[in-house]
Amino acid sequence: MNISIIGTGYVGLVTGVCLAKKGHNVICVDKIQSIVNSINSGIAPIFEKHLEDLLLEVIGDKLKTTTDIRYAVENTEVSIIAVGTPFSEGKIDLEYVKKVAYDIGMILKEKKDYHVVCVKSTVIPTTTDTVVLNILEVVSGKKLGEFGLVMNPEFLREGNAVEDFMNPDRIIIGTMDDKSFDVFSRIYKEYFDAPIVKTNPRTAEMIKYTSNALLATLISFSNEIAAISEETGDIDALEVLEGVHMDKRLSVNLGGKQMKPDIIKYLKPSRGFGGSCFPKDVKSLINFSERLGYTPRMLKSVIEVNNSQTERLINLLKEKIGEINGKTISILGLSFKSGTDDVRESMAINLIKRLVEEGALIKCYDPIAVENAKRELKNLSNIQYFDIYKGALVNADATVIMTDWDVISNIDYDEFRKLTNDPVIIDGCRIFDKKEAQYNDIKYIGIGYRKK
Numbered sequence: 339m340n341i342s343i344i345g346t347g348y349v350g351l352v353t354g355v356c357l358a359k360k361g362h363n364v365i366c367v368d369k370i371q372s373i374v375n376s377i378n379s380g381i382a383p384i385f386e387k388h389l390e391d392l393l394l395e396v397i398g399d400k401l402k403t404t405t406d407i408r409y410a411v412e413n414t415e416v417s418i419i420a421v422g423t424p425f426s427e428g429k430i431d432l433e434y435v436k437k438v439a440y441d442i443g444m445i446l447k448e449k450k451d452y453h454v455v456c457v458k459s460t461v462i463p464t465t466t467d468t469v470v471l472n473i474l475e476v477v478s479g480k481k482l483g484e485f486g487l488v489m490n491p492e493f494l495r496e497g498n499a500v501e502d503f504m505n506p507d508r509i510i511i512g513t514m515d516d517k518s519f520d521v522f523s524r525i526y527k528e529y530f531d532a533p534i535v536k537t538n539p540r541t542a543e544m545i546k547y548t549s550n551a552l553l554a555t556l557i558s559f560s561n562e563i564a565a566i567s568e569e570t571g572d573i574d575a576l577e578v579l580e581g582v583h584m585d586k587r588l589s590v591n592l593g594g595k596q597m598k599p600d601i602i603k604y605l606k607p608s609r610g611f612g613g614s615c616f617p618k619d620v621k622s623l624i625n626f627s628e629r630l631g632y633t634p635r636m637l638k639s640v641i642e643v644n645n646s647q648t649e650r651l652i653n654l655l656k657e658k659i660g661e662i663n664g665k666t667i668s669i670l671g672l673s674f675k676s677g678t679d680d681v682r683e684s685m686a687i688n689l690i691k692r693l694v695e696e697g698a699l700i701k702c703y704d705p706i707a708v709e710n711a712k713r714e715l716k717n718l719s720n721i722q723y724f725d726i727y728k729g730a731l732v733n734a735d736a737t738v739i740m741t742d743w744d745v746i747s748n749i750d751y752d753e754f755r756k757l758t759n760d761p762v763i764i765d766g767c768r769i770f771d772k773k774e775a776q777y778n779d780i781k782y783i784g785i786g787y788r789k790k
């Protein structure tokens with residue numbers, strides 16, 4: 339199929355490269371010329387495992403990238419909108435989605451062939467069948483039916499995006515008419531081995547929000563249990579939750595073997611959730627719900643618990659080293675999770691801002707996210723950046739683990755003790771074995787565990 343994709347960020351570029359790899363002819367569009375140039379020369383502007391290798395296979399052949407949306411829409415049957423929906427003033431900003439809908443509407447006005455528009459950006463329920471449909475109809479002068487419209491949410495996880503896109507667990511297509519569905523589903527049918535769920539656009543939008551809200555809820559639930567365990571003392575919430583994982587309704591017994599489902603990774607004490615999706619999506623759902631007149635008490639608590647995680651880490655730090663002012667704190671991990679260079683809403687960034695406020699000197703490390711972190715923290719002084727972790731450990735009074743990179747979990751304890759001023763580790767990701775760390779003379783606190 340001939341497909342255009344508007345917006346080549348994490349979602350748009352991964353979608354474009356993967357659909358091209360599956361054999362479709364894809365034209366990607368971005369408004370930023372340097373991004374287009376980079377993609378056309380085979381360099382992925384973002385870091386995602388396998389992305390650049392696949393890009394090199396398809397670029398110039400099955401995949402082209404341009405800033406010219408007219409060329410892209412005119413030469414394809416389907417246009418997928420994958421632009422950002424940033425969080426602003428309590429809700430998502432639809433400015434980019436509306437602009438693209440307007441541009442496509444203008445092109446559809448003159449386009450003779452049937453064309454399907456797909457909203458892939460995460461948008462609050464009712465956006466596709468009201469805002470986007472309205473713009474397309476008014477601007478093109480055509481009615482739904484003369485063109486198609488679907489909502490197809492994206493569930494890929496950053497850090498695993500290519501694999502997730504290539505092996506989806508479900509394909510949700512929200513549509514108001516059969517023709518849109520029939521044409522659009524050809525992108526997936528026979529190419530992907532996953533159930534295709536046909537629903538209406540607002541249900542598709544709600545499935546995306548509900549999926550992210552559930553995962554964020556599991557994280558905050560775990561952190562609430564972690565807080566209670568810490569306050570009690572001598573209860574390790576990690577052990578508690580591992581005990582919960584063993585429930586056969588979570589870890590199903592197959593042929594005498596307990597299978598650990600991926601979902602239990604979210605039932606673990608941690609520094610909390612960040613990234614471009616969970617915080618934004620939960621807050622947008624809260625705002626949407628409140629505008630409807632319903633107060634989503636549970637979702638509000640999910641955010642409240644998450645917001646308190648930074649202060650809890652600081653309290654654990656203070657318990658070990660006293661005053662923060664004048665201390666050197668090493669922060670290991672800057673991206674919001676391992677496998678990505680994305681620092682949007684990263685808990686490490688929040689923590690650094692607070693520690694600088696408290697008067698600390700920060701030495702921070704990340705294997706790939708340093709440049710993005712520098713941009714995010716550009717107005718702050720007292721921060722030194724390292725892309726080799728040993729540099730960040732020199733003379734540290736305490737070290738806080740904020741991203742679960744393998745290279746961090748493999749740190750040599752002897753070396754750690756030699757490099758640091760004080761071998762204090764506050765493990766915000768629970769990547770170290772508590773007993774082993776203590777045995778190696780590390781002053782260890784894992785979030786969710788405190789000795790009384």
Ligand SMILES: NC(=O)c1ccc[n+]([C@@H]2O[C@H](COP(=O)([O-])OP(=O)(O)OC[C@H]3O[C@@H](n4cnc5c(N)ncnc54)[C@H](O)[C@@H]3O)[C@@H](O)[C@H]2O)c1
Nearest residue numbers: 345346347348349368369420421422423434459460492496
């Ligand atoms: N990042 C994720 O893991 C993820 C997962 C699922 C869904 N989503 C959702 O998908 C959407 C995109 O997210 P992202 O992280 O890929 O965003 P992003 O900010 O990384 O990328 C968006 C891209 O769109 C481009 N763009 C904006 N306006 C444009 C226009 N008028 N014409 C052409 N290009 C334009 C920007 O230049 C940018 O490159 C968001 O709604 C997000 O919530 C993201």
